[in-house]
Amino acid sequence: MVKNKRSFFAVILAFVMIIALTACGSSSKTESDGTNDQTVSVQSETENDSEITSESEKTATEPQDGSKELDSSDINTEDINKILVVYFSWSGHLDSMAHWVADETGGDLYRVTAADPYPEDYNSTADRAKQEQDDGVRPEIVVDITPEQMSEYDTIFFGFPVWWYDLPMPMWTFLENYDFSDKTIIPFFSHEGSSNGANALPTVEKLAAGATVRSDDALSIRGGNVDGSENDVRAWVQGLNY
Numbered sequence: 001m002v003k004n005k006r007s008f009f010a011v012i013l014a015f016v017m018i019i020a021l022t023a024c025g026s027s028s029k030t031e032s033d034g035t036n037d038q039t040v041s042v043q044s045e046t047e048n049d050s051e052i053t054s055e056s057e058k059t060a061t062e063p064q065d066g067s068k069e070l071d072s073s074d075i076n077t078e079d080i081n082k083i084l085v086v087y088f089s090w091s092g093h094l095d096s097m098a099h100w101v102a103d104e105t106g107g108d109l110y111r112v113t114a115a116d117p118y119p120e121d122y123n124s125t126a127d128r129a130k131q132e133q134d135d136g137v138r139p140e141i142v143v144d145i146t147p148e149q150m151s152e153y154d155t156i157f158f159g160f161p162v163w164w165y166d167l168p169m170p171m172w173t174f175l176e177n178y179d180f181s182d183k184t185i186i187p188f189f190s191h192e193g194s195s196n197g198a199n200a201l202p203t204v205e206k207l208a209a210g211a212t213v214r215s216d217d218a219l220s221i222r223g224g225n226v227d228g229s230e231n232d233v234r235a236w237v238q239g240l241n242y
Helices: 002-060 093-105 121-136 168-177 200-207 223-228 230-239
Strands: 084-089 107-116 155-161 185-190 219-222
Touching: 002 121, 084 093, 084 168, 093 107, 093 155, 093 185, 093 223, 107 168, 107 230, 155 200, 168 200, 185 200, 185 223, 219 223, 219 230
Parallel strands: 084 107, 084 155, 155 185, 185 219
Antiparallel strands: none
């Protein structure tokens, strides 16, 4: 009888141990699955961060307004206003003014000179200039602009000194040698008393047939004041709509 009871209890104990081991195995599996979930979650967040970073970098390289950057093939060159700054100078006043204008506009700079240079002496130059004007002489000039090159310009800043109340005769030659149709000419000049340009501006309008000459916007500076006029010249250019 006692032996039978011991056998019964042994069976019961074995059964309880089996149940206990089964429960432990189940718990261990659950904890392991939980660790895997955390690992997947971290990897997923890392992948998402990588995507965000990639998208951020992509956005940073693109224009914010949704447009694309233009390369040279996208630019319509017909819309570019090509600028020429051309001038005649004897004393050097117009040389300074023209360089300031060219610097502000970014235009191409050309100087017109007489093939037969004027004397260095003021009185001798004044006498020759007066004789040329009275005789209607068109002095031969030197300037490195071909008619084909001139056709490429849209706006021309035109500089000269007022000589004997008019345009120096070398600039008559220049204006008569080129076609200014559909171009805009903006005069600037130095003077020694004819602050309104006297006859010079009407002469430019007459000789530059077909051009729009902006005489009302012309810049006039007394010759003796040119050296200190850089700020005035630059401000004049900046105030123009061209």
